[in-house]
Amino acid sequence: MEHITLLIGIVIVTALVFDFTNGFHDTANAMATTISTGALKPKAAVAMSAALNLLGAFLSVEVAKTISGGIIDETAGIRPEVIFAGLVGAIVWNLVTWLAGLPSSSSHALFGGLIGATLVSVGTNGVHGDAVVMKVLIPAVAAPIVAGLASMAATRLTYRLARDRAEEDTAKGYRAGQIASAALVSLAHGTNDAQKTMGVITLALITGGVVAPHADPPLWVIASAGLAIALGTYLGGWRIIRTMGKGITDIQPPQGFAAQTGAAATILASSHLGFALSTTQVCSGSVMGSGLGRKGGVVRWSTAGRMAAAWVLTLPAAGLVAAGAALLADQGDWGIAAVAVLALAVCGVIWMLSRRKPVDHSNVNEGPAAEPAGVVTAALQAVAPPPAGPVATEPATAPAIPAPAMAEARLTDPVGAAPVIADPVTADPVAAHPHGTHGTHEKHGTKRRAKAGSAAG
Amino acid sequence: MSIDWAALGQVFGVTLVVTVGIVGLFTLGIVGTSRKPHQEGEAVAAAGPGGAARAGAYACFALCAAAVAYGIYLIVAA
Numbered sequence: 001m002e003h004i005t006l007l008i009g010i011v012i013v014t015a016l017v018f019d020f021t022n023g024f025h026d027t028a029n030a031m032a033t034t035i036s037t038g039a040l041k042p043k044a045a046v047a048m049s050a051a052l053n054l055l056g057a058f059l060s061v062e063v064a065k066t067i068s069g070g071i072i073d074e075t076a077g078i079r080p081e082v083i084f085a086g087l088v089g090a091i092v093w094n095l096v097t098w099l100a101g102l103p104s105s106s107s108h109a110l111f112g113g114l115i116g117a118t119l120v121s122v123g124t125n126g127v128h129g130d131a132v133v134m135k136v137l138i139p140a141v142a143a144p145i146v147a148g149l150a151s152m153a154a155t156r157l158t159y160r161l162a163r164d165r166a167e168e169d170t171a172k173g174y175r176a177g178q179i180a181s182a183a184l185v186s187l188a189h190g191t192n193d194a195q196k197t198m199g200v201i202t203l204a205l206i207t208g209g210v211v212a213p214h215a216d217p218p219l220w221v222i223a224s225a226g227l228a229i230a231l232g233t234y235l236g237g238w239r240i241i242r243t244m245g246k247g248i249t250d251i252q253p254p255q256g257f258a259a260q261t262g263a264a265a266t267i268l269a270s271s272h273l274g275f276a277l278s279t280t281q282v283c284s285g286s287v288m289g290s291g292l293g294r295k296g297g298v299v300r301w302s303t304a305g306r307m308a309a310a311w312v313l314t315l316p317a318a319g320l321v322a323a324g325a326a327l328l329a330d331q332g333d334w335g336i337a338a339v340a341v342l343a344l345a346v347c348g349v350i351w352m353l354s355r356r357k358p359v360d361h362s363n364v365n366e367g368p369a370a371e372p373a374g375v376v377t378a379a380l381q382a383v384a385p386p387p388a389g390p391v392a393t394e395p396a397t398a399p400a401i402p403a404p405a406m407a408e409a410r411l412t413d414p415v416g417a418a419p420v421i422a423d424p425v426t427a428d429p430v431a432a433h434p435h436g437t438h439g440t441h442e443k444h445g446t447k448r449r450a451k452a453g454s455a456a457g
Numbered sequence: 458m459s460i461d462w463a464a465l466g467q468v469f470g471v472t473l474v475v476t477v478g479i480v481g482l483f484t485l486g487i488v489g490t491s492r493k494p495h496q497e498g499e500a501v502a503a504a505g506p507g508g509a510a511r512a513g514a515y516a517c518f519a520l521c522a523a524a525v526a527y528g529i530y531l532i533v534a535a
Binding site for chain 1: 460461464465467468469471472473475476477479480481483484485486487488490491492521525528529531532533
């Protein structure tokens with residue numbers, strides 16, 4: 001270990017930071033629907049996910065031999081600077097999408113960053129174009145479709161089978177099933193994504209001659225990668241959880257169960273059959289599918305559209321940032337220092353911006369951020385009136401649905417119910433939506449109070 | 458450049474069958490262990506499930522648990 005140079009040390013720290021952002025970016029995959037259906041309390045959900053991520057990091061003995069799955073030619077003169085620049089690109093993009101509350105693939109950000117940095121430092125011969133199409137583009141299209149269709153079919157089936165059963169009888173069972181599926185997703189995530197960071201660190205150590213080529217990652221690498229991802233998961237990307245759990249569609253226990261099971265099945269099937277799909281895209285797709293599978297379910301396509309835009313942008317955006325960083329880092333020591341300082345500054349600014357409207361475990365379930373999304377959906381509905389039937393009443397009350405649904409979910413827990421219901425009413429600042437939403441808000445409030453009253457009575 | 462349609466199709470097929478199968482099984486388990494539907498105006502309280510239904514439901518849950526165990530096996534062995 002005494003041969004670790006400063007540069008390799010920086011790369012290791014950066015890799016761990018990426019691992020951390022990866023963790024809190026992807027908490028939503030396993031836990032968003034679990035939290036929004038009330039299967040687990042927010043804090044308990046992230047704690048469980050973090051523990052399973054840590055466990056997952058230690059589970060697999062298979063070494064991540066290639067950090068990029070063959071997308072970049074790692075023998076074509078990849079140096080620690082290139083890895084560093086790629087990581088910076090991935091971290092910055094992860095933070096930007098987190099600030100926007102958009103679930104985007106951390107793996108794609110890492111790929112994009114490494115591709116961008118390699119293009120600048122090594123040239124086009126360092127990147128395998130075929131592999132980019134096979135490993136990034138096609139999975140990005142396939143993942144939401146595969147997971148979405150499976151979840152949609154499963155949601156239809158489960159509602160049909162249980163159609164003559166009372167909701168309060170089945171909700172408990174569904175929640176238990178959902179927790180099991182979510183645990184599987186967390187475990188798989190820890191194994192896959194912590195391995196990536198281990199691969200990056202090991203590669204940096206190999207390039208520095210600290211460990212022999214093809215060596216297993218040292219134990220401290222495994223432990224630190226597992227801890228970084230678990231810590232990130234525990235702190236929770238509440239913004240992304242809110243988007244996935246509440247923003248895409250309103251999820252009820254049967255849907256949450258179907259979506260989470262679909263996601264777990266897709267991830268395991270795809271990684272086992274050698275056609276790796278992005279966890280994030282699988283989970284988003286299955287949530288959408290479950291939204292489509294329920295009668296009267298509404299998928300907020302504006303949110304889905306923003307997500308899709310983020311997916312398309314992930315690779316080029318992370319690549320661009322990384323390319324700039326690589327350009328600077330190639331200038332020598334001062335360039336690397338400049339990249340580090342700039343990256344820290346960007347992270348600081350993003351964090352400060354996030355404090356303006358903090359989202360944490362206490363308000364994670366408070367419905368979709370009612371800002372532009374509401375306007376867009378309203379406009380969409382004005383242009384294209386939905387078909388008749390039960391759906392017709394939906395648009396007008398759409399923003400109000402999450403609240404009563406939540407209240408109902410919480411009411412099964414009589415002790416916790418009162419404070420939880422009282423809380424959103426008072427904590428729903430009208431100031432957060434300055435214009436035009438007063439009407440829905442009042443409806444909101446009265447509905448909630450009515451629910452609370454009937455529950456107390 | 459060759460797109461591996463076979464692998465993609467396989468993933469799709471397996472995912473669909475496994476997801477629908479497990480969700481279906483689990484739902485049968487829930488249905489088997491929950492109370493019979495309560496008719497409006499009926500004086501009798503909703504009846505609990507019979508012994509056979511309960512046994513079948515537990516079998517469904519056991520199959521789901523086996524599927525989860527296989528999933529964990531896949532993660533560990535991968």
